[in-house]
Amino acid sequence: MALLETRGLNKRFGGLQVTSDVDLALEAGELHCLIGPNGAGKSTLFRLILGEFPPTSGAVFYDGQDVTRLQPHERIRRGISVKFQVPGIFASLSVAQNLEIALQHHLAGHGLRGEVRRLLGFLNLAGAAAEPAGNLSHGQKQWLEIGMAVSLKPKLLLLDEPTAGMSPEETRATGEMVRALNRDGVTVLAVEHDMAFVRQVATRVTVLHFGRIFAQGSIDAIVADERVAEIYLGRGHGERGAPQPAGGEAKRG
Known part of the structure; x- marks a missing residue:
């Protein structure tokens, strides 16, 4: 049974569809990174999981329980903790x-x-x-x-761009901290742009694009996916460490 699961998660703000039918599952003990171009819906999905935004439709399950209607403080009491970007x-x-x-x-x-x-x-x-x-x-x-x-x-730690604004040395040190927490049994979901950090820590990677899950797999599979490189190059020139295609593979972030 997944520790965290979203089922058909949708969020609309007026006429704008921000997340679309997102089915995401994290196993206990996983270290999972969520990546994607700016505007992909990553932060909105993050806040749906935390309970800051109510979904338009769909559900969030944590530790086998439907927590869709619970407030953030109630989810925190059940073992979810969060570190925001700022x-x-x-x-x-x-x-x-x-x-x-x-x-x-x-x-x-x-x-x-x-x-x-x-x-x-x-x-x-x-x-x-x-x-x-x-x-x-x-x-x-x-x-x-x-x-x-x-x-x-916490059982589940949510990290919103934990390395934003950091030097490469600080980024690597942060990665070591996150890996140590994971070894101690903390399941981690990190929204991140820095592919060096993602390479360092991720067990599995999900790519979000236009509010939908675009690709999912190991870091090696994701950086070798030409479609992922294309959406970063086409819509994410400002992303730190975005995958770069070279002979069908992605260079280091």
């Missing part, structure tokens, strides 16, 4: 205090302090624990919010 940190508080706030409903005393230390080390932020979070670099802010998201001990 970090939602408390800029004036220290890095450690941000993590304490995320953990305070689950831990206290020595347990809380120990988990904060563990997360600081995992996030490569131990040296910045006392610094105001607003002073962190862009990449460090992204890492801090990943830490805040995983403090909830």
